[in-house]
Amino acid sequence: MLNERQKELLKLIVEEYIKTARPIGSKSICENLNCSSATIRNEMSILEELDLLEKTHTSSGRIPSEKGYRYYVDNIMQPKELTGEDVINLNKIFHNHSLALSDAIVRSMEIISELTNYTSIVLGKSSDENKISKVEVVPISDNNLIAIVITDKGHVEHKNVFIQEKVSLSEIKQTVDLINKFIIGTPINEVSKKLEYEVKPQIGESIKQQKAIYDALFTAFSEFQQEASVKVNKPSNILKEPEFDDASKMRSILSKFEDKELINKIQEQSNGINVYIGSESEFDDDVAIIKTKYKIDGEEGTIALVGPKRMNYDRVTTLLKFIKENIDSE
Amino acid sequence: MLNERQKELLKLIVEEYIKTARPIGSKSICENLNCSSATIRNEMSILEELDLLEKTHTSSGRIPSEKGYRYYVDNIMQPKELTGEDVINLNKIFHNHSLALSDAIVRSMEIISELTNYTSIVLGKSSDENKISKVEVVPISDNNLIAIVITDKGHVEHKNVFIQEKVSLSEIKQTVDLINKFIIGTPINEVSKKLEYEVKPQIGESIKQQKAIYDALFTAFSEFQQEASVKVNKPSNILKEPEFDDASKMRSILSKFEDKELINKIQEQSNGINVYIGSESEFDDDVAIIKTKYKIDGEEGTIALVGPKRMNYDRVTTLLKFIKENIDSE
DNA sequence: TTATAGCATTCGATAAGAATGAGTGCTAAA
DNA sequence: TTTAGCACTCATTCTTATCGAATGCTATAA
Numbered sequence: 148m149l150n151e152r153q154k155e156l157l158k159l160i161v162e163e164y165i166k167t168a169r170p171i172g173s174k175s176i177c178e179n180l181n182c183s184s185a186t187i188r189n190e191m192s193i194l195e196e197l198d199l200l201e202k203t204h205t206s207s208g209r210i211p212s213e214k215g216y217r218y219y220v221d222n223i224m225q226p227k228e229l230t231g232e233d234v235i236n237l238n239k240i241f242h243n244h245s246l247a248l249s250d251a252i253v254r255s256m257e258i259i260s261e262l263t264n265y266t267s268i269v270l271g272k273s274s275d276e277n278k279i280s281k282v283e284v285v286p287i288s289d290n291n292l293i294a295i296v297i298t299d300k301g302h303v304e305h306k307n308v309f310i311q312e313k314v315s316l317s318e319i320k321q322t323v324d325l326i327n328k329f330i331i332g333t334p335i336n337e338v339s340k341k342l343e344y345e346v347k348p349q350i351g352e353s354i355k356q357q358k359a360i361y362d363a364l365f366t367a368f369s370e371f372q373q374e375a376s377v378k379v380n381k382p383s384n385i386l387k388e389p390e391f392d393d394a395s396k397m398r399s400i401l402s403k404f405e406d407k408e409l410i411n412k413i414q415e416q417s418n419g420i421n422v423y424i425g426s427e428s429e430f431d432d433d434v435a436i437i438k439t440k441y442k443i444d445g446e447e448g449t450i451a452l453v454g455p456k457r458m459n460y461d462r463v464t465t466l467l468k469f470i471k472e473n474i475d476s477e
Numbered sequence: 478m479l480n481e482r483q484k485e486l487l488k489l490i491v492e493e494y495i496k497t498a499r500p501i502g503s504k505s506i507c508e509n510l511n512c513s514s515a516t517i518r519n520e521m522s523i524l525e526e527l528d529l530l531e532k533t534h535t536s537s538g539r540i541p542s543e544k545g546y547r548y549y550v551d552n553i554m555q556p557k558e559l560t561g562e563d564v565i566n567l568n569k570i571f572h573n574h575s576l577a578l579s580d581a582i583v584r585s586m587e588i589i590s591e592l593t594n595y596t597s598i599v600l601g602k603s604s605d606e607n608k609i610s611k612v613e614v615v616p617i618s619d620n621n622l623i624a625i626v627i628t629d630k631g632h633v634e635h636k637n638v639f640i641q642e643k644v645s646l647s648e649i650k651q652t653v654d655l656i657n658k659f660i661i662g663t664p665i666n667e668v669s670k671k672l673e674y675e676v677k678p679q680i681g682e683s684i685k686q687q688k689a690i691y692d693a694l695f696t697a698f699s700e701f702q703q704e705a706s707v708k709v710n711k712p713s714n715i716l717k718e719p720e721f722d723d724a725s726k727m728r729s730i731l732s733k734f735e736d737k738e739l740i741n742k743i744q745e746q747s748n749g750i751n752v753y754i755g756s757e758s759e760f761d762d763d764v765a766i767i768k769t770k771y772k773i774d775g776e777e778g779t780i781a782l783v784g785p786k787r788m789n790y791d792r793v794t795t796l797l798k799f800i801k802e803n804i805d806s807e
Numbered sequence: 808t809t810a811t812a813g814c815a816t817t818c819g820a821t822a823a824g825a826a827t828g829a830g831t832g833c834t835a836a837a
Numbered sequence: 838t839t840t841a842g843c844a845c846t847c848a849t850t851c852t853t854a855t856c857g858a859a860t861g862c863t864a865t866a867a
Contacts, residue, residue: 170829170830172829172831173830173831174829182839182840183838183840183841184838184840185832185840185841185842186838186839186840188693188830188832189829189838191831191838192831194831201850202830202831204845204846204847204848205830205831205832205845205847206829206830206831206832206844206845206847206848207829207846207847207848208830208831210828215559226829244620244637244639245637245639245696246637247637250637279512280617281615281673283613284608285611285627285631286653287629287630287631289611290574291631293627293631293633295613295625295627297615297623297625299617301615301617301621301623301637303554303623303633303635307576307577307580307631309574309575309576318823327502347837357657365581366575366650381735382712382731382735383728383731383732383734383735386724386727386728386731387728392724393724394721394723395720397716397727398713398716401712401713401716401731402712402713405711405712405713408820442775446836467735470514500858500859502858502859502860503860504858504859512810512811513810513811513812514811514859515810515812515813515861516809516810516811516812518859518860518861519809519810521860522860522861532859532860533819534817534818534819534859535816535817535818535859535860535861536816536817536818536819536858536859536860536861537817537818537819537858537859537860538858538860540861707855
């Protein structure tokens with residue numbers, strides 16, 4: 148266990164390093180702790196012993212280790228108050244009623260990107276439990292339809308549907324009416340099942356042509372379920388940090404942002420605001436990711452901020468918490 | 478005017494530089510032109526005199542100048558044949574009927590990004606001449622509606638609409654029916670006018686509540702018109718080129734890709750495949766942009782490839798031409 | 808006239824060495 | 838337990854030297 152002075156020392160080092168990105172030497176701490184540099188050095192070597200600090204080379208100042216950041220995040224840092232300006236900007240967005248709430252999330256994460264100079268990510272998909280409110284089909288040409296699905300929470304998805312055989316307007320209408328009759332109110336993750344076991348048999352009994360329409364719509368539905376949206380805001384932001392001041396490092400980070408599979412992994416599982424530092428981020432050893440799950444108005448997903456390991460943990464945590472509270476209170 | 482040998486020399490230098498990114502010395506050309514390095518040097522200095530070649534320093538080899546690339550593109554390069562593989566991949570996409578054509582464009586530009594290792598951009602918006610095929614409104618809650626607009630070419634847009642006063646289902650239906658009656662078949666760029674001058678007066682005469690619905694829908698419509706989609710594929714690709722092997726250069730390029738205003742400027746005006754080299758690109762002096770307009774199935778826009786100035790002009794031009802032909806023939 | 812061989816010259820790239828200084832660990836005394 | 842003092846380490850910066858790829862120019866040969 149750390150004593151008060153050690154905690155204070157770690158705090159000073161982490162916060163100073165976050166600000167300057169330079170190793171912290173013992174001398175620069177003296178004034179803050181009212182003791183000599185030698186004393187600081189002794190304490191420093193204890194913290195190094197505990198794997199909370201590191202040196203970049205034998206005679207360099209100290210920087211926090213991954214474990215050091217972790218200790219800081221878990222035991223030392225205090226959530227900051229948001230400054231008036233930030234709150235006003237964000238509140239405006241959440242109280243703009245003509246914005247769908249999911250758009251408000253996207254917009255507010257854009258703002259947070261600007262505010263923090265880090266990169267933000269919004270992963271969202273329409274929630275599985277959303278219920279179908281209506282299915283609409285609009286013919287475009289002989290062989291093409293647009294299928295539109297609207298959920299009770301106001302999500303709209305549409306898909307081009309190509310149909311081999313020509314089908315008449317009335318046949319389309321019949322099929323769609325039939326489908327609507329069965330699936331309105333069905334959660335989207337159960338639609339495929341319902342179509343297969345309840346609607347399909349009915350189709351068989353009536354006109355043959357309908358089979359083609361049914362098949363096309365069935366395919367369209369199975370695609371609806373998977374679609375998730377990914378939005379990465381300002382990848383360039385994080386690359387402005389000095390630790391990425393190297394072309395190959397930058398390329399590596401950048402290609403991570405373009406790797407859809409990796410980005411999708413950011414999807415957060417647990418509740419609350421979670422902090423993943425360095426290797427924990429599964430993204431890059433030099434970054435940290437702070438993320439949280441959201442679920443609102445038939446949409447669920449994860450919002451995340453990606454910054455350097457040397458990130459402003461308290462500020463970011465506070466900002467994300469603010470957004471989460473706004474979402475939850477709606 | 479250049480003589481044959483000078484043209485051949487310029488061609489060799491441009492193509493070699495495109496391949497290696499290193500200044501080309503006179504010795505390395507000897508074999509290709511069957512003469513001594515001194516002769517090459519003489520010719521080189523003539524080309525330099527004409528501003529077609531440059532040196533990076535007094536005793537360096539030559540690199541093409543902006544004007545040199547321009548001359549190469551306009552007078553020397555021959556469109557290449559596409560190799561079998563590329564054609565097959567791209568053709569597959571264009572002949573997949575379940576893909577809307579505009580999705581096929583996006584998909585094929587993704588592929589071209591991979592193929593060339595450059596960055597591709599697709600700017601698209603639904604064409605102004607598209608006609609409204611149907612307007613649909615679905616209530617979500619007391620104060621929220623979803624307005625959906627479908628055009629004759631199969632474009633679908635939707636918008637959350639917030640309504641101050643509570644309105645009944647039947648009032649909504651009446652208003653929407655009225656709107657539909659007037660605007661089906663109207664090109665979207667004329668919808669606002671038509672709503673204002675033909676539909677609004679009718680609204681005034683019937684129930685007051687309808688005014689609120691009308692207003693909300695009117696706002697929604699005016700927003701539909703402007704929306705354009707922007708897709709930038711693999712910004713990291715271009716940054717792999719050695720001319721961008723510098724952190725600050727990379728940052729500068731990258732932030733350009735995030736600058737929506739600048740990206741929208743890429744919108745191409747003239748027909749055909751156009752090549753903008755260096756400063757002509759209005760993007761960065763070290764990049765070149767090859768772009769072309771497209772217009773298809775009620776969507777129009779620009780596809781562009783952004784690469785280094787040292788880009789594979791013939792290959793990219795051929796690829797873009799191929800896509801353009803596919804689009805136009807559909 | 809055109810092409811070439813020869814040569815001094817330029818200048819980037821790479822490496823090696825020297826000086827600087829911020830920072831450390833350790834020891835011995837307060 | 839704290840601190841002053843001191844030798845030591847090592848990144849950083851600046852100089853200097855060397856190497857070699859390329860050039861321009863000149864004089865000569867075809």
